Amino acid sequence: MDLSLLFAQALSGLSRGMMLFLIASGLSLIFGVMNILNFAHATLWLVGAYACYTFWFLLQTHDFAVWLAIPLAALSVGLVGWVIEVVLIRRVYDRELPEQLLLTYALVLILGDLIKITWGVDDKLIARPAMLSEPVYIAGVPIDSYFIFVIAVGFAVYLALWWFLQKTRYGHIVRAAVFSREMVSALGIPIPIIYTGVFVLGIFIAGLAGAIQGPVGSVTLGMDMAVVIQAFCVVIIGGFGSLPGTMVSSIIVGEVYAFSILFWPGGALALIFILTAIVLIVRPWGLFGTPLRA
Amino acid sequence: MGKKKWTWAGAVFAALLLLPTVLGEFWVLVLTEILIMGLFAVSFNMIFGYMGQLSFGHAAYYGVGAYTTGLLMVKFGLPLGPSLLASMVMAGAVALVLGYFCIRLTGIYFAILTMAFGQLIFYIIFQWYSFTGGDNGLQGIKPPPMLEGAWSYYYFALLVVTAAVAVMWVISESPFGYTMRAIRDNIQRTRFVGLNTKKYMLINFVVAAMFAGLAGGLWGPFNRSISPDLCNWHQSGVPVFMTIIGGPAGFVGPLIGSVIYTFLMAFVTGFTEYWPLTIGIIITMVVLFLPGGVWGLVERYGAALPAREGPPDDPEGGTP
Numbered sequence: 001m002d003l004s005l006l007f008a009q010a011l012s013g014l015s016r017g018m019m020l021f022l023i024a025s026g027l028s029l030i031f032g033v034m035n036i037l038n039f040a041h042a043t044l045w046l047v048g049a050y051a052c053y054t055f056w057f058l059l060q061t062h063d064f065a066v067w068l069a070i071p072l073a074a075l076s077v078g079l080v081g082w083v084i085e086v087v088l089i090r091r092v093y094d095r096e097l098p099e100q101l102l103l104t105y106a107l108v109l110i111l112g113d114l115i116k117i118t119w120g121v122d123d124k125l126i127a128r129p130a131m132l133s134e135p136v137y138i139a140g141v142p143i144d145s146y147f148i149f150v151i152a153v154g155f156a157v158y159l160a161l162w163w164f165l166q167k168t169r170y171g172h173i174v175r176a177a178v179f180s181r182e183m184v185s186a187l188g189i190p191i192p193i194i195y196t197g198v199f200v201l202g203i204f205i206a207g208l209a210g211a212i213q214g215p216v217g218s219v220t221l222g223m224d225m226a227v228v229i230q231a232f233c234v235v236i237i238g239g240f241g242s243l244p245g246t247m248v249s250s251i252i253v254g255e256v257y258a259f260s261i262l263f264w265p266g267g268a269l270a271l272i273f274i275l276t277a278i279v280l281i282v283r284p285w286g287l288f289g290t291p292l293r294a
Numbered sequence: 295m296g297k298k299k300w301t302w303a304g305a306v307f308a309a310l311l312l313l314p315t316v317l318g319e320f321w322v323l324v325l326t327e328i329l330i331m332g333l334f335a336v337s338f339n340m341i342f343g344y345m346g347q348l349s350f351g352h353a354a355y356y357g358v359g360a361y362t363t364g365l366l367m368v369k370f371g372l373p374l375g376p377s378l379l380a381s382m383v384m385a386g387a388v389a390l391v392l393g394y395f396c397i398r399l400t401g402i403y404f405a406i407l408t409m410a411f412g413q414l415i416f417y418i419i420f421q422w423y424s425f426t427g428g429d430n431g432l433q434g435i436k437p438p439p440m441l442e443g444a445w446s447y448y449y450f451a452l453l454v455v456t457a458a459v460a461v462m463w464v465i466s467e468s469p470f471g472y473t474m475r476a477i478r479d480n481i482q483r484t485r486f487v488g489l490n491t492k493k494y495m496l497i498n499f500v501v502a503a504m505f506a507g508l509a510g511g512l513w514g515p516f517n518r519s520i521s522p523d524l525c526n527w528h529q530s531g532v533p534v535f536m537t538i539i540g541g542p543a544g545f546v547g548p549l550i551g552s553v554i555y556t557f558l559m560a561f562v563t564g565f566t567e568y569w570p571l572t573i574g575i576i577i578t579m580v581v582l583f584l585p586g587g588v589w590g591l592v593e594r595y596g597a598a599l600p601a602r603e604g605p606p607d608d609p610e611g612g613t614p
Contacts, residue, residue: 037402091582097402098348102538103581105531109574117568229413229527236406266421273414280407281395 017254018154032241048210077207239289351412357525385507
C-alpha cells in the first residue's frame with residue numbers, strides 16, 4: 001500500500017478522533033464530577049451544528065461569516081446547557097442512576113424533535129471559509145485543510161482544559177470533586193455551583209465541536225445517534241474523568257475507524273464496540289482512569 | 295399468591311379475551327402490540343427490577359429472536375411454533391456468551407457493556423447482507439394461514455404471552471426469584487450467605503434474554519417484516535421506558551407501562567409525527583414527579599391492592 005495514502009488516512013483518523021475528543025471530553029468531565037451520563041451530549045453537539053448554520057446564514061454576505069458563527073453557536077449551546085441544568089438536571093442530583101440516565105435520554109428525544117421543528121428535515125450546507133476550502137499539500141500529499149483546522153482546535157481545547165484543570169483554583173476544585181464530592185463539600189465549597197459550571201462547560205465544548213462539524217459536510221437529522229455511542233466508547237476506553245485518557249482513546253478510536261475502513265469496510269464500528277467491551281471487561285475504569293469510583 | 299391477586303388476574307384475562315370482540319381491527323393490532331411489548335418489558339424487568347441492573351442492550355436478544363424466527367420461517371420454511379422455540383434457544387445462547395461478561399460488572403458499567411454488546415449485534419445483523427438482508431430487513435414473514443387474521447393472531451399472542459408471563463411470575467416468586475431480590479438489595483451479604491451470585495445472575499440474564507427472544511419471535515409474523523432497527527439502542531430504550539412508566543417494583547409494572555406506552559403511541563401518532571417529543575416529555579414528567587411509576591402510585595394510594603414486591607424501606611423498589 002502507498003505510504004502517502006496511509007498518511008492521508010492517518011490524518012483523517014486524527015481529525016475524526018479530535019472531533020470525538022471535543023465531544024467526549026465534556027461527557028467525561030460531566031460524568032467524572034456529577035456522576036451523570038449525559039445521553040443528550042451528542043444531540044447538543046448537533047444543535048451546535050444547526051446553530052452554526054443559522055448564524056452563518058444570517059452573516060453569509062460577510063467574509064468572516066463562519067468565523068463568527070462558530071463562537072456564537074458554541075455560546076448559544078452553552079446557554080441551552082445552562083437552562084437544561086437549572087431546570088432539569090439539578091432536580092435529579094440525588095436520584096438513582098437509571099432515572100438520571102432516562103432523563104437525559106428523554107432529552108435526546110425532545111431535542112431531536114425540537115431540532116426537526118426548528119430547522120426542518122432538509123440537510124443544511126455551510127460554505128467553508130475561503131482559506132479552508134483548498135487542500136494543503138504535505139509532502140506532496142493533498143490533505144483537506146479543514147481536517148487540519150479540526151485537529152488544531154482539538155489540541156487547543158485539550159491544552160486549555162489541561163491548563164484550567166491543572167493551573168487554576170477552580171480547576172483544582174473540579175479535579176478534587178472527581179475524587180470526593182463529600183470532601184469538597186466539607187471544605188465549604190458549594191457543590192451545586194461547581195456542578196452547574198462543569199455541566200455548562202461540557203455542553204459549551206460540545207456546542208463548539210458541533211459548530212466546527214457544520215462545514216465538514218452537510219448537517220443532517222439523526223447525525224447525533226451514531227456519534228453518542230462512539231463518544232461513550234471513547235469515554236469508557238479512556239476512563240471517566242481522565243482528560244489525557246479521553247485524548248488518547250479519541251485518537252485510538254479515530255484511527256481504528258480510519259484504518260479499518262481501508263481493510264474491513266463496514267467493520268469499523270464493530271471493532272470499536274469490541275475494543276470497548278474488552279476494556280470494560282479487563283479494566284472497567286478505563287486505560288487512564290482510577291478504580292476509586294468504579 | 296393471595297386471593298385478590300387471582301381475582302385481578304382473572305378479571306384482566308377475561309377482559310383481554312372479550313375486548314377484541316367489540317374492537318375494530320386497528321385496536322386489535324394495538325392490543326397485540328401491547329402483549330408482545332409487554333412480554334419484552336417484563337423480561338427486561340427480570341434484570342432491572344429483580345436483579346437491580348439496568349440493561350441497555352436488551353433489544354439485542356429481542357432482535358436475535360426476531361431474526362431467528364424470521365430466517366427460519368422465510369429461508370428454511372419452518373413452522374411458527376418450532377421457530378419460536380428456536381428463538382428462545384438462540385437468544386438464550388447469545389445471552390449465555392455475552393452475559394458471562396456482563397454480570398461481572400454492575401451499575402453504569404453493566405449498562406454500557408450491555409449497550410456495547412447490543413450495538414455489536416445490531417451491526418452484525420446490519421452488515422450481514424447475504425444472510426440477514428442488512429438494512430433492507432427481512433420481508434414476507436407470514437404466519438400460518440389459520441393465524442393470518444388480526445383476531446386469530448391476537449389470540450395466539452395472548453396464549454403465548456400469558457404462558458410466558460405466568461412462567462416468569464412463578465420464577466419471580468420461587469426461591470430463585472428471592473435470591474435475585476437478595477442480590478439486588480445487597481450482593482455482598484448474598485455472597486456471604488454462601489450463594490454463587492455470579493451463577494444466579496447469569497442464569498437470570500439468560501432466562502430474561504430467552505423471553506425477550508420469544509417476544510421478538512412473535513413480532514416478525516405479526517408485523518410481516520423485520521429490520522435491524524429491532525435491536526438498535528432505541529429499541530432497548532422502549533422496555534426501559536415502559537418499566538419506568540409502569541413502575542419497576544411490581545411484577546405487573548412493565549405490563550401497565552406497555553399498555554400506557556403502546557396505547558399512547560397509537561393514539562398520538564394518529565395526529566402528529568412528533569411522538570418522540572411527546573414520550574420525551576412524559577418520561578421527564580414521570581422521572582421528576584412520579585418516581586416509582588404508575589404501580590408505585592397504585593400502591594401508595596390503593597391499600598386494598600396486593601402487597602408490594604420491593605423492600606418496604608426503598609421507595610424506588612427495583613432500582614439498584
